[in-house]
Amino acid sequence: MSSSLTGTGIGRGIAVGGVLRMPDPLPEPDDTASALTPDAEKERARASLAATAAIIRHRGERAGGSAKDVLEAQAFMAEDPTLIDDIGTRLDSGKTAERAVFEAFASFRDLLVSMGGYMGERATDLDDVSQRVVAHLRGVPAPGVPDPEHPFVLVARDLAPADTALLDLSKVLALVTSDGGPTSHTAILAREKSIVAVVGVTDALTLADGTEIVVDAATGTVTVAPSSEERTAAEAKAAEIKAARSSATGPGALADGTLVPLLANLGSADGAADALEKGAEGVGLFRTEFLFLDSSSAPTVEEQKAQYKRLLEAFAGKKVVVRALDAGADKPLSFLNDAPEENPALGLRGLRALRANEPILRDQLAALAAAEAETDADVWVMAPMVSTVEETRYFTALAREVGLKTAGVMVEVPSSALLADRILADADFASIGTNDLTQYTLAADRLLGSVASFQDPWHPAVLKLVGEVGKAGRATGKPVGICGEAAADPLLAVVLVGLGATTLSMSPSALADVRAELARFTLDEAQHFAELALSANSAVEARGAVTTAAASQ
Numbered sequence: 001m002s003s004s005l006t007g008t009g010i011g012r013g014i015a016v017g018g019v020l021r022m023p024d025p026l027p028e029p030d031d032t033a034s035a036l037t038p039d040a041e042k043e044r045a046r047a048s049l050a051a052t053a054a055i056i057r058h059r060g061e062r063a064g065g066s067a068k069d070v071l072e073a074q075a076f077m078a079e080d081p082t083l084i085d086d087i088g089t090r091l092d093s094g095k096t097a098e099r100a101v102f103e104a105f106a107s108f109r110d111l112l113v114s115m116g117g118y119m120g121e122r123a124t125d126l127d128d129v130s131q132r133v134v135a136h137l138r139g140v141p142a143p144g145v146p147d148p149e150h151p152f153v154l155v156a157r158d159l160a161p162a163d164t165a166l167l168d169l170s171k172v173l174a175l176v177t178s179d180g181g182p183t184s185h186t187a188i189l190a191r192e193k194s195i196v197a198v199v200g201v202t203d204a205l206t207l208a209d210g211t212e213i214v215v216d217a218a219t220g221t222v223t224v225a226p227s228s229e230e231r232t233a234a235e236a237k238a239a240e241i242k243a244a245r246s247s248a249t250g251p252g253a254l255a256d257g258t259l260v261p262l263l264a265n266l267g268s269a270d271g272a273a274d275a276l277e278k279g280a281e282g283v284g285l286f287r288t289e290f291l292f293l294d295s296s297s298a299p300t301v302e303e304q305k306a307q308y309k310r311l312l313e314a315f316a317g318k319k320v321v322v323r324a325l326d327a328g329a330d331k332p333l334s335f336l337n338d339a340p341e342e343n344p345a346l347g348l349r350g351l352r353a354l355r356a357n358e359p360i361l362r363d364q365l366a367a368l369a370a371a372e373a374e375t376d377a378d379v380w381v382m383a384p385m386v387s388t389v390e391e392t393r394y395f396t397a398l399a400r401e402v403g404l405k406t407a408g409v410m411v412e413v414p415s416s417a418l419l420a421d422r423i424l425a426d427a428d429f430a431s432i433g434t435n436d437l438t439q440y441t442l443a444a445d446r447l448l449g450s451v452a453s454f455q456d457p458w459h460p461a462v463l464k465l466v467g468e469v470g471k472a473g474r475a476t477g478k479p480v481g482i483c484g485e486a487a488a489d490p491l492l493a494v495v496l497v498g499l500g501a502t503t504l505s506m507s508p509s510a511l512a513d514v515r516a517e518l519a520r521f522t523l524d525e526a527q528h529f530a531e532l533a534l535s536a537n538s539a540v541e542a543r544g545a546v547t548t549a550a551a552s553q
Contacts, residue, residue, distance in 0.1 A: 003224045006540075007176070007201035009217035010187050012490045012513050014238045015153065015174035019211045021172020022156035024426045026131055027141055029098035038091045045087055045097040048136040048155055053078040053140075063165035064501040069267060069290065070125075070161040071190070077129045083108055098137050105130035105412075124184075128160030153215060155207050164189040174215035176222055178204040181455040191488055191507045193241065198222055200453070218491065219547055241513075248516035251281060252504070256522040260497055262515055263319070263505035265483060269307060272314035277507040279515065282319035282378075284431065285309060285483035288364065292325055298360050304367035312377035320447050321431060321481070321505070322368055323396075323410065324361060326350050326384035345445060349394060350385025350412075362402065369403040380406040382431055387415045392423045410483075412436035417465035420511060421474035427478070430469055432501070434484025438462050456539035457486035463499060463542065470500015481505060490517035493544075493549060497523070499532030525553060 028147075034041050053075040060071030075081070083104055084486035087527035105126055112123045135142040145154060146165045151171050158179040164186055168548045174196035180186050181200055190197040196217050196487035207213065207224065216222040218241075223230055224273055252262035263284030264275035275283070291299050312320055327349070355363040365381065373381040383395040386409040395509045408429035411417050417437065424430060439445060441462050445456035457463075466482075473480035481503040482496050488510035496504065496519055504514060521529070531544045 001228045002230060004201050005222040005224065007198040007204070007220050007222070008181060008187075008487075009220035010190050010197040010199065010508060011488070012192070012218040012241060012517065013194070013196035014214065014216045014218065014234050014241065015173075015237075016214050016226070017079060017151055017173040017212070019155050019176075019207045019209055019213060020146055020148060020152035021205075021207070021209055022144065022154065022159075023487050025127075026134055026140075029096065029102050029134060031099055032096065033094045034091075034096040035098075038094070040089055041091045041095075041097045041100070044137060045091065045101060045133075046084075046158035048097070048101075048133050049078045049087075051136055052132045055132070056129070056441065057463065059165060067229040068165075069445060071165060074129060074161055077126055078133065080108075100136065101133050102130060106132075125161060126159055128163075148173075154214055155204055156204065158184070159186045161189065162288050164193075167193065167195065169195065174217075175199075175206050176201055176207070176213070176215060178202065188507065191485075192509045194509045212533045220543070223475055228499065241516075244516040245512045248512055248519055249279065252515050252518055254497065254518050254521060254526065255524050256524075258497075258523045260518055261319075261503045262502075263321070263481070263483075263503055264508045265279050265512070266311070267316065267503050269310035271508065272311055276314065278508040278511050280508055282321075282509060283311070283315055284308065284319075284321050284481050286320060288321045288323060288325055292327060298363065301363050301367045301370070303493065304364060305371045308368055309375060312375035312379065316376040316523045317378075319380060321380040321382060321408075321483070322475060323355060324351070324364060324381065324383050343437050345439070350410075351383045351391055352385065354383075356389075360551055361398065365399055365402045365404060371391060372404070373483070378406075379404065379430065380408060382408040382410050383427070384433075385409050385412055385436070386410060386423070387413045389419060389422050389426065392426045394430070396426055409464075411469050414465055417468050420469040421475060424472050424476040424478045427481040429481065430473065431481040431483050431505075432466055432467070432469055434462065434482060434486035437465060438486075441465060457489070458492060458533065458539040458543045460534055460536050460538070460542055463495065463498075463530070465528065466496060466501070467499040467534065473500055473502065479503060488514065490514050491529075494518060494521050494526045494550075495529050495533050495546060498526035498528070521550070521553065 001065040025116055033425055056075040086104040087100045090103055106330050109123045109126045132142045133489050137416050145167060151173050152177060153174045153177045158177050175190055177186055177199045187199050196215050198215055198217055201222055214223060214226045214230060215279055251258040261281045263282045264280035265285040266275060266283055267287045268290045291304055368381060374520050381399050386392055396407040406428045408427045409423060410433050411430050412433040416423055438455055438457045442454040442459060444451035469480050479502045480500055482501045483505040486492050487504040488506035490513045493504050493514045530547060532545040532549055533542040
């Protein structure tokens with residue numbers, strides 16, 4: 001008899017196959033004295049760190065896209081001067097290179113976890129680098145995805161970016177992980193590669209190799225040892241989804257013709273061509289952090305302008321929503337704010353950090369205005385982490401002062417959702433970042449596995465706040481977009497439209513599934529689904545109620 005496990009589905013795909021588990025990590029190196037001199041061990045460590053960085057970069061070049069950016073950041077970890085100094089100090093005390101690397105990386109990992117937020121997310125990446133360096137020192141293969149001759153469903157605790165980026169899609173039918181949530185690197189890269197995935201499955205690691213399972217991302221379920229009837233139904237559903245995805249073309253719209261523009265989330269101009277090819281009608285979130293994060297000083301106006309122009313020229317005649325630099329204590333920049341804070345997720349970040357360093361914000365807005373003046377794109381700019389009406393007035397006034405005609409805010413904290421009518425009296429638009437809105441509404445760090453079950457945008461409390469913003473948008477005649485990962489969940493996207501969202505922005509690979517799902521329902525049905533979700537008492541109830549209702553349509 002079959003049984004079922006649940007987690008968070010990524011997309012709406014479905015796959016059937018046998019389980020293959022990720023191999024266990026390398027054992028912890030023994031803490032014994034080295035038979036070599038400290039200098040000899042330092043040379044071993046130096047060579048392995050450099051080789052590991054080079055291998056990771058090579059993987060990034062092969063993978064391309066956002067995976068390249070993720071892996072480049074991971075390669076920098078193997079070259080971090082602080083880590084290298086720590087390793088050297090441990091080697092001076094007589095440790096082996098393997099042990100010194102293990103201890104130094106573990107210490108740094110603990111620091112990142114304690115910081116939470118963006119830096120906390122790097123902990124899993126750091127573990128992967130540590131394992132790869134130790135493997136190189138030992139002369140053994142680095143731990144990673146198995147490579148059998150047959151197709152399989154990969155089951156793991158979590159996947160490092162270097163592994164996810166280069167999965168052989170001709171063999172990997174689906175991913176199932178015990179850790180992670182909808183905003184983890186595994187989820188984001190799986191969505192980008194259109195891999196069927198269910199993450200955060202509590203009992204995933206109890207699945208034995210060879211066990212046949214059905215992985216249904218639309219419902220977030222993993223059916224173990226399915227019956228022949230369940231297998232046949234799953235295969236039929238997979239074929240139906242594939243047909244719907246290929247037939248869904250043109251602008252995003254509901255079944256009754258209500259237009260819902262589908263936009264792309266991008267981290268650099270490099271992804272523009274792919275987004276357009278996948279049907280993006282514009283850009284709903286352009287993350288500008290890539291210009292700043294690897295710099296020791298803020299880029300000049302001209303340097304920023306050149307990068308913005310690349311993107312705007314690719315989307316000539318289309319809307320491009322640019323987010324001002326979203327950095328601060330959880331993404332420390334030496335020229336912005338690298339002072340340690342006890343709780344960086346609630347600290348000087350987003351617009352707060354920019355206001356404390358207004359010349360950086362002014363330069364960014366000026367560069368964007370200059371780029372807009374030389375292109376045909378319709379540029380909208382928005383401030384991250386706005387929590388008050390006063391902050392809204394500050395940002396919109398400054399944006400208009402430098403010549404940007406459309407200025408709005410991101411709604412990522414409950415206060416801005418609850419005051420959305422007043423905020424939209426001054427802002428030209430609002431864009432809801434569901435990742436952070438969920439985090440702050442449920443008081444659960446979205447990067448901590450211990451509270452991953454709370455990080456679900458289907459929660460009625462989150463949806464109620466989204467509805468408040470949607471209501472304010474209708475009352476003021478202002479657009480309300482969704483740019484968090486929730487927009488990439490096809491059925492939840494329908495609910496968000498029912499709550500008042502006028503545009504949806506997501507990873508380009510999610511566009512086809514969302515476009516197909518929207519086309520199945522009318523605005524009345526979307527609003528009915530929204531009411532069902534709001535009347536539920538939990539995320540599980542909300543998703544279940546809407547899934548059942550959608551299936552009956």
